[in-house]
Amino acid sequence: MITLNEVIETNSMVSKMNLDVRTITMGISLLDCVGKDVQETCDKIFKKITESAKDLVATGNEITKMYGIPIIHKRISVTPIALVGGSVCKTIDDFIEIAKTLDRAAAEVGVNFIGGYSALVSKGMTAADKLLIESIPRALAETNVVCSSVNCGSTKTGINMDAIKLIGEKIKEAAELTADNDSIGCAKFVVFCNAPDDNPFMAGAFHGVTEADRVINVGVSGPGVVKTALEEVRGESFEVLCETIKKTAFKITRVGQLVAKEASKRLNVPFGIVDLSLAPTPAIGDSVADILHEIGLEYAGAPGTTAALALLNDQVKKGGIMASSYVGGLSGAFIPVSEDQGMIKAAEIGCLTIEKLEAMTCVCSVGLDMIAIPGDTKATTISGIIADEMAIGMINQKTTAVRIIPVIGKKEGDSAEFGGLLGYAPIMKVNNYDCSNFVNRTGRIPAPVHSFKN
Structure with missing residues (x-):
């Protein structure tokens, strides 16, 4: 049962820490x-x-x-x-x-x-x-x-x-x-x-063929809540850091569970899953990059970023999975450049590059997300970036994704405005050394040896 006290506790998180349910x-x-x-x-x-x-x-x-x-x-x-x-x-x-x-x-x-x-x-x-x-x-x-x-x-x-x-x-x-x-x-x-069948987040949401006729899936948010909690344990050990993230993720996910069950009952549609992802917004104080800063990094992209993100992602899952009867979707931490003020700042000053983002995707819940690149980037270069990210997902048995935007008429150093939750993004530098001979080969890259488990 979700108690009235738990609901009251969320009021502070909503009013002061940018907590929201990102989507039903x-x-x-x-x-x-x-x-x-x-x-x-x-x-x-x-x-x-x-x-x-x-x-x-x-x-x-x-x-x-x-x-x-x-x-x-x-x-x-x-x-x-x-x-x-x-x-x-x-x-x-x-x-x-x-x-x-x-x-x-x-x-x-x-x-x-x-x-x-x-x-x-x-x-x-x-x-x-x-x-x-x-x-x-x-x-x-x-x-x-x-x-x-x-x-x-x-x-x-x-x-x-x-x-x-x-x-x-x-x-x-x-x-x-x-x-x-x-x-x-x-x-x-x-x-x-490795796209999941029950992802509630756009642009990748689709209703998998193994799903029921209709379901309700909920995606939670809450980077600001985690950051505020970590401010209270600044300088403490990794044990204290991890416990704080787990406990906070539990509270955030309980909010998602509450909303999902209530929506399911009112709409008479089965409850599917709660997606545990920390989804940032362009709002100040609602940033995954700010959490990484609070963990101890000057900017996202600094040495230690991948380790800090791995820690964050794992503790969010450990805390959140105890708070809902069903979890699924992507679940972890989103690192979209355009939707996160801390990521935008890190990219603007050159601390965060596409190559570092790719390394971070080895441990986060999604991949290269909302990355704006020069409009004259070749199609084969874009395909090469996608292939790299797909390989990370395939080898590591996890979901990875690419949402990349070659902004026509813009070059490195410019910015693109998307509006709303999509925010704005600096145009990031792309490695333009040619990969066309690789991309133009036909067929498919075989599955890794550890995929054979029958």
């Missing part, structure tokens, strides 16, 4: 929406989403009023559209129609984002998968809140380099189609290795 995400299966043609499929998709999520936003608002806990976003994730549209979509335009239907349904129910314009291609691409990937630039440019993802690798299957080469080209195209808005289309697209 309703996952909706669209497998029963396939019609005889694209139009019938779109009609069924619109009907299923609008009927399932008609009360989602109002419910979130009611829970906020009841408990005083800010719920920043209400979102929807759906079955990967490459699967839903596979039998009826014969052209790029067919998939674009589904994207526009998702956007229209999201607007109808009032959610902030809808995810699942996705394909799962870790071992190979069907004709439908390839069409969907080719349609992504237009889908993101011609919709407002649709988010897209592609899973290109896994520990069990290896890395699909054909898909990664194509995706590098499509990221450049998406950047060009939204060049008048700092290439923001790329901010709504992410590439995964």
Whole structure:
């Protein structure tokens, strides 16, 4: 049972430490929406989403009023559209129609984002998968809140380099189609290795085929709460540091559990998972980088950063997993450059580089996230960066991801403005030594030897 005292304790965390529930995400299966043609499929998709999520936003608002806990976003994730549209979509335009239907349904129910314009291609691409990937630039440019993802690798299957080469080209195209808005289309697209089926966070959320017809997943936040707690034990031993993080993560996750169970009951939709991730915002005092500073680093990126992040990530999981009956998603600590004031500052002064961020992703919950790079970066260079990150996920049996934004017309030292929770980002230096002969090889990188466990 979650007691009234626990609710009261969160008031201070909400009012003084930027605690919030980042999202309530309703996952909706669209497998029963396939019609005889694209139009019938779109009609069924619109009907299923609008009927399932008609009360989602109002419910979130009611829970906020009841408990005083800010719920920043209400979102929807759906079955990967490459699967839903596979039998009826014969052209790029067919998939674009589904994207526009998702956007229209999201607007109808009032959610902030809808995810699942996705394909799962870790071992190979069907004709439908390839069409969907080719349609992504237009889908993101011609919709407002649709988010897209592609899973290109896994520990069990290896890395699909054909898909990664194509995706590098499509990221450049998406950047060009939204060049008048700092290439923001790329901010709504992410590439995964080992993508989870129950992630509530955008842009990578989709409703996995192993999930129930509908579920409620919740993503918590709380970097400011952890930082404030660590201020009270400044200079103490690692044992005290770890205990403090664990206890604080427990309290943060209990808030997520409370919201998830209440939303599940009110919407009559099964509770799925609570994602334990510490998700920063551009707000001052709500930064994962500031936690690293409090642990003892001058800036994120200084020597010791990877170790400090590993400690933080592990203790968040150890504390959070005891606070919820079901945890899942990504769970850990996000390190998006544009959404974290401390990360932005570290990147601006040159302490934080793409290479150091890549090292940090070996121990964090996601990967290279919201990184803005020069707009003239070659597609093969982008594919090479993605391949490196996929390899980290594959070898280490963890989820990794890349959300990278080549900002057309911008160069190193400039900045890009994305707005809202996406914040702004300095344009970071990219290693432009050529990798095209590597990227242009066809096929896939085989799975590692430790993947064979049958």
